[in-house]
Amino acid sequence: MEAGSRRHAVLSALPFAMMAAVAVADVAAGPAVGFLPLVALGPAFAPLIGSWRRTACVGGVALLLCVALGWYNGLLGAVRGFMSIASVAGVTAAGLVAVSMRQQREAELASVRSIAEAAQRVLLKPVPRLAGRVRAAVSYMSAVTEARIGGDLYEVVISPNGVRVIVGDVQGKGLEAVETAAVVLGAFREAAPEETSLAEVGCRLERAVERDLEGEKFVTAILAEVKAEQVVFLNFGHPAPLLIRADGTTSWADPPCHALPLGLSAHLDHPEPFCIDFLPGDQLLLYTDGVTEARDAEGRFYPLADRAHLLNERDPEAALETLRQDLLQHARGPLHDDAAMLLLRYR
Structure with missing residues (x-):
């Protein structure tokens, strides 16, 4: 059973477990101790999940239990008995109001999430599974789980000069990071099919970022161009890609x-393109630092190079999913930073 299902089951049973515990304690201790008002704990926990009908049902059970215990203890005609019943009724009424407010907030959150997911789909379109002789697969995990949106970016474009890709990481998180990612992706999608060299694509990105970004915002990014059994890189302060050769050996590009990253390098020296061989059977993993900086319970970073063998599956999407699951298992919970991975295979 998943953690969410276990939590739901516990919260569902909690009101009834609390009322049962109070009933047992009250019968065992007798009327002198005064456990009767604690029956209100049942309807107090009921609004955590479920509808108003469920909360009303728990409140009705609590009222019946309170009356039964009051009769057993001989308190129905006493002030303490009436006050206990009034407490249960008051907590039930407050719970019904709380359920209404919770459901309204859940509906608003669902609307925001749907809008955010639509914006993310427009921003980060599905990459082509096959681009020339390159097979591609992508994985994206946002640190902002409530909105499923973040500042990592990726794209694959087929151009007359080869398959061009970008993977980047925007400073910060949330909607501001998404706006910056949109600027970079828009410039890349426009420049990648037009410019004859990867360096010219990089210059276009620098100009776009300089024009549209404000303050000290920056974007680390790596551009790659695959053609003729080699790949050309242009690195703007981004983590080096992991190259997995057909024989299983690994190296960092x-x-x-x-x-410097985009946004900080416009008036300084530009990055120099460099190339490496990219032969049939080789794999190239481009990623953001949310992958390599994911820590386990003991504070150890994710050992990406040691996990390269997980990418040996025949289907690149299945291989990347295996790596993603291993990353989540290493972190033992939600990631603290956005994490994007783009896997390229040369057929």
């Missing part, structure tokens, strides 16, 4: 010299 480190740039010859490191450059």
Whole structure:
């Protein structure tokens, strides 16, 4: 059973468990101790889940139990008995109001999530599974789970000069990061099919970011161009991709010299393109730092290179899903940063 299902089951049973515990304690201790008002704990916990009908049902059970215990203890004609019944009725009424407010907030949150998901689908379109001789698969996990939206970005474009891709990470999270990601992706989608070299695509991105970003915002990004059994990189301060050769050996595609991210490099030296062989059977994993900086319970980073063997499955999407599940198991819970992975295979 999943954690969410277990939590739902516990919350469903909690009001009845509380009332049962109070009833047993009251019968065992007798009227002198005064457990009777604690019957109100049942309807107090009822609004956590379910509809108003369920809360009203729990409140009705609590009232019957309160009357039965009051009769057993001889308190029905006493002030304490009446006050206990009034307490249960008052808590039930408050619970019904709480359920109404909770359902209204849930409806608003569902609306916001649907809008955010629609915006995310427009921003991060599905990548083509097959681009020339390159097979592609993508995985995206947002740190903002309530909205399922974040600042990591990716794209695959088929151009006359080869298959061009970008993976980037916007400073910050939330809607501001999404706006910045939209600027970068828009510039890349416009420039990638038109420019003859990857360096010119990078210049277009720098100009777009310089024009549209304000303050000290920046974007780390890596651009890649796959053609003729080699891949050309342009790295703007982004983590180096992981190259997995057909024989299983791994290496990092480190740039010859490191450059600043987009938004910080417009008036300084531009990154230099560099290339490596990309042969049939090779795989290239581009990712954001939310992957390698994911920590386990002991604070250890995710060992991405040691997990390269998980990408050996025949289907690239299944291989990437296996790696994603391993990452979540390593973190033992939600990630603290957005995490995007783009897997390229040369057929």
